[in-house]
Amino acid sequence: xxxxxxxxxxxxxxxxxxxxxxxxxxxxxxxxxxxxxxxxxxxxxxxxxxxxxxxxxxxxxxxxxxxxxxxxxxxxxxxxxxxxxxxxxxxxxxxxxxxxxxxxxxxxxxxxxxxxxxxxxxxxxxxxxxxxxxxxxxxxxxxxxxxxxxxxxxxxxxxxxxxxxxxxxxxxxxxxxxxxxxxxxxxxxxxxxxxxxxxxxxxxxxxxxxxxxxxxxxxxxxxxxxxxxxxxxxxxxxxxxxxxxxxxxxxxxxxxxxxxxxxxxxxxxxxxxxxxxxxxxxxxxxxxxxxxxxx
Ligand SMILES: [Fe+2]
Numbered sequence: 001x002x003x004x005x006x007x008x009x010x011x012x013x014x015x016x017x018x019x020x021x022x023x024x025x026x027x028x029x030x031x032x033x034x035x036x037x038x039x040x041x042x043x044x045x046x047x048x049x050x051x052x053x054x055x056x057x058x059x060x061x062x063x064x065x066x067x068x069x070x071x072x073x074x075x076x077x078x079x080x081x082x083x084x085x086x087x088x089x090x091x092x093x094x095x096x097x098x099x100x101x102x103x104x105x106x107x108x109x110x111x112x113x114x115x116x117x118x119x120x121x122x123x124x125x126x127x128x129x130x131x132x133x134x135x136x137x138x139x140x141x142x143x144x145x146x147x148x149x150x151x152x153x154x155x156x157x158x159x160x161x162x163x164x165x166x167x168x169x170x171x172x173x174x175x176x177x178x179x180x181x182x183x184x185x186x187x188x189x190x191x192x193x194x195x196x197x198x199x200x201x202x203x204x205x206x207x208x209x210x211x212x213x214x215x216x217x218x219x220x221x222x223x224x225x226x227x228x229x230x231x232x233x234x235x236x237x238x239x240x241x242x243x244x245x246x247x248x249x250x251x252x253x254x255x256x257x258x259x260x261x262x263x264x265x266x267x268x269x270x271x272x273x274x275x276x277x278x279x280x281x282x283x284x285x286x287x288x289x290x291x292x293x294x295x
Pocket of ligand 1: 079110112223225
């Protein structure tokens with residue numbers, strides 16, 4: 001039995017007793033006519049630091065999954081683990097398997113996920129292998145894309161370990177260009193997920209030029225561990241938007257504190273509504289809501 005199967009088994013045994021805890025309250029979209037509903041979290045940093053973290057991650061996955069008409073996607077934008085250890089990956093995917101009811105789980109690689117395995121290639125292979133075996137997918141590289149309800153989810157990934165900077169090759173830039181062309185051809189928005197903000201990518205102007213070449217592009221990132229604030233939503237071009245997702249673990253002096261916040265994507269015919277949510281406590285944070293009109 002692999003470590004992943006064993007961890008899934010253990011988490012499933014504990015989950016069997018779920019009738020002992022109240023089901024999370026169902027939540028509704030802001031408006032009628034929603035076409036896509038997705039939750040975005042980042043920087044979980046699953047590691048040995050604090051066992052309470054895992055409890056809160058499980059709770060957040062359950063809360064995110066309690067969307068009234070179902071959750072189309074749950075995305076985690078990297079630094080999913082503290083240092084890419086096998087037991088940390090096993091915990092992540094066991095939690096997703098047991099507690100996320102999203103139609104699709106999307107996982108992005110972060111710098112922490114590539115550390116501790118001796119080489120970038122080992123880290124990349126571990127990322128791909130866990131993603132495929134746990135989500136019934138067949139990705140063959142660290143960057144990939146999925147189409148969900150007609151919306152394109154484009155996942156970028158660094159192609160070498162440059163510590164806290166990302167390296168996106170020209171091949172990946174060309175691939176992104178083609179994906180954005182497909183994604184936006186019918187007037188729908190494209191969702192780009194990357195661990196790193198554009199400014200933390202080597203030669204960022206190459207990436208930004210491609211993102212700006214298409215309408216209705218929403219680029220989500222983590223990495224910088226910022227709280228919700230004026231930094232959260234930035235219009236970076238005519239219809240290019242940067243979304244700075246707060247880190248889930250939200251380090252604090254109180255070791256029992258977890259921020260648990262993320263961004264809910266609600267896509268409608270003429271706009272995308274971005275709504276900050278506390279996924280541990282199951283509450284909207286209405287001060288941090290942002291509407292992207294489609295052009
Ligand atoms: Fe991080």
